[in-house]
Amino acid sequence: MASEISVKLPDGSELELPRGTTGADAAAAIGPGLARAALAIKVDGELRDLGAPLSGGESIEVITEKSPESLELVRHDAAHVLAESVLDLWPQAKISIGPPIADGFYYDIEFPDGESPGEDDLARIEQRMAEHIKADEPFERRELSSDEAIAYFGDQGQDYKVELIEDLARDDGESTVSLYRNGPFEDLCRGPHGPSTGRIGAFKLTSLAGAYWRGDENRQMLTRIYGTAFHSRKELEQHLERLEQARARDHRRLGPQLDLFMLRPEAPGMPFWLPDGTVLLGLIEAEVRGQLARRGYVEIKTPQVLDEELWHRSGHWENYRENMFFVEAAQREGSRSGGRRFALKPMNCPGACLAYDAERHSYRDLPLRLAEFGLVSRYEREGVLHGLLRVRGFTQDDAHVYCTLEQVTDEVDSICEAIDELYERFGFEDVQVELSTRPERSIGTEEQWERAEGSLREALERQGREYEVSPGEGTFYGPKIDFHVTDALGRCWQCGTCQLDFQMPERFELTYTGADNAEHRPVMIHRALVGSMERFAGILIEHHAGRFPLWLAPVQAGILPVADRHVDYARRVAAELREAGVRVRVDERSESVGRKIREAELAKWPYMLVVGDEEEGEGKVAVRSHDRGDLGKKSVAELAQQVADSAAAA
Ligand SMILES: [Zn+2]
Numbered sequence: 001m002a003s004e005i006s007v008k009l010p011d012g013s014e015l016e017l018p019r020g021t022t023g024a025d026a027a028a029a030i031g032p033g034l035a036r037a038a039l040a041i042k043v044d045g046e047l048r049d050l051g052a053p054l055s056g057g058e059s060i061e062v063i064t065e066k067s068p069e070s071l072e073l074v075r076h077d078a079a080h081v082l083a084e085s086v087l088d089l090w091p092q093a094k095i096s097i098g099p100p101i102a103d104g105f106y107y108d109i110e111f112p113d114g115e116s117p118g119e120d121d122l123a124r125i126e127q128r129m130a131e132h133i134k135a136d137e138p139f140e141r142r143e144l145s146s147d148e149a150i151a152y153f154g155d156q157g158q159d160y161k162v163e164l165i166e167d168l169a170r171d172d173g174e175s176t177v178s179l180y181r182n183g184p185f186e187d188l189c190r191g192p193h194g195p196s197t198g199r200i201g202a203f204k205l206t207s208l209a210g211a212y213w214r215g216d217e218n219r220q221m222l223t224r225i226y227g228t229a230f231h232s233r234k235e236l237e238q239h240l241e242r243l244e245q246a247r248a249r250d251h252r253r254l255g256p257q258l259d260l261f262m263l264r265p266e267a268p269g270m271p272f273w274l275p276d277g278t279v280l281l282g283l284i285e286a287e288v289r290g291q292l293a294r295r296g297y298v299e300i301k302t303p304q305v306l307d308e309e310l311w312h313r314s315g316h317w318e319n320y321r322e323n324m325f326f327v328e329a330a331q332r333e334g335s336r337s338g339g340r341r342f343a344l345k346p347m348n349c350p351g352a353c354l355a356y357d358a359e360r361h362s363y364r365d366l367p368l369r370l371a372e373f374g375l376v377s378r379y380e381r382e383g384v385l386h387g388l389l390r391v392r393g394f395t396q397d398d399a400h401v402y403c404t405l406e407q408v409t410d411e412v413d414s415i416c417e418a419i420d421e422l423y424e425r426f427g428f429e430d431v432q433v434e435l436s437t438r439p440e441r442s443i444g445t446e447e448q449w450e451r452a453e454g455s456l457r458e459a460l461e462r463q464g465r466e467y468e469v470s471p472g473e474g475t476f477y478g479p480k481i482d483f484h485v486t487d488a489l490g491r492c493w494q495c496g497t498c499q500l501d502f503q504m505p506e507r508f509e510l511t512y513t514g515a516d517n518a519e520h521r522p523v524m525i526h527r528a529l530v531g532s533m534e535r536f537a538g539i540l541i542e543h544h545a546g547r548f549p550l551w552l553a554p555v556q557a558g559i560l561p562v563a564d565r566h567v568d569y570a571r572r573v574a575a576e577l578r579e580a581g582v583r584v585r586v587d588e589r590s591e592s593v594g595r596k597i598r599e600a601e602l603a604k605w606p607y608m609l610v611v612g613d614e615e616e617g618e619g620k621v622a623v624r625s626h627d628r629g630d631l632g633k634k635s636v637a638e639l640a641q642q643v644a645d646s647a648a649a650a
């Protein structure tokens, strides 16, 4: 047996190393600087500990702070140090899982009764963590048989770890598990980890939340401690600054604060829209309707509750059942048809297909573009609901275009153009396009999928658009193009979608009469411009930080009487402005005008119109704008014109 092995480096060169060598040895063989900087090693694309042995023939890459993977690594290290520190302070705590996540890490922990930490305790935990990091405890891996590991964690009363190991043994047939030790703490863990805790550059615990064990509302509620870690203090501070900005814009906070919407325990994931929020939704809807009118769409409305049989026909039963709500109201009638089951529609497509089928169509009718602002209901676990962004009920600005395969490219062009115009109108400049292809669970033939993917690609390429491909991310009935907007904080949100479908026309036996007088199947395009109206409203709230452009503000001007004797005049001004199409609100409370101005600022109304003796005498209003401060006195007609002009210019 040769005493040397050889591994391949990222630049393609070969490195000879003695047998029995590790990742750390390889880094040292390349150079002492790299050995010091090394955090882990990537072996044939897989991240491993520096201490993992190399067997020869692999491609290796030494991971340092400069590697994109390194943040995930130190965040995972920090999660272990978090659990270690919590156990120092609460020796009776039971720890469950603690993974790295997109922006940091968390650990889910059961605290002894009545001892759950509050926000104030985070500093105390952080201090412990800092001590363990300063001690530079090496991460050491060992393997145990599942039985030994169960006994080991069982002795410590760590029941969640025992359950995890039992599941690994049962579901994945794992007979051994790995443990990582740092200092006095040892955790069940697959790894990999950095060399030692001292390599965690800068960290912070950011928040606390409740989380059910395994996301199951019937299991124990645990305390989730969130944190983040970076290589340097500077990067951490920049990140915290971004978080602060995001918090200030959080639609879950601004929505209730601005009286736009509320969420109630009576209907989890189904927002209640308050008057001002309903105005906002109406304004979004009006913009979408403008696109419908210009692009030859007609509108329909289809029922909320449809016979379960329909969902069998559409394929939703087989492919989407777990996301549906079912109702059994028909049983109450006690009729022979009792037991007929209905479902709340999770999508508008089957309804649209029945509407298409209401009459015979000829090729001259195509493309037939049926739009619907359709309220859909989708079952999501309570634990994953998130404000307006992840809900159980929402209105899609949906449409189904029935056309021939030859017409698809032009239709997709028109849809993309509508999306560009609409997003620009709402203040989004950067739109990203993603093409998603056939998923594992899907219906239809290979040939149909190829043709469908081909025509979407053709449309995108004809427009000269840049797009990314997401393999396997299409819907069960066809490939799709998704449109993402980037908001003011640089975050990306999926909004519009355009999906091609040969399946549903087949299942609903939809036809049109061709020029040849024979019956043909139309192709169906499912498309939504903003996607979910409510979600889009949530994104707009965050993008504009609740301070909407004038044309989109639910209240464009607040009228603030200086004293009670000016209320009548304020009402007359309000009536005139409403007549001129301006959305106004009068603050009739007996508060000081200073206080009214402060609260109008908090309500983020674009204009504040102060009316006192002078203004009433001259028949004018004193105008203050949030952006531009005091604008002097104006007549009602002047102001109405100014609002109309700036709305049109937007
Ligand atoms: Zn771990």
Ligand SMILES: [Zn+2]
Pocket: 347, 348, 349, 400, 526, 527
């Ligand atoms: Zn559809």
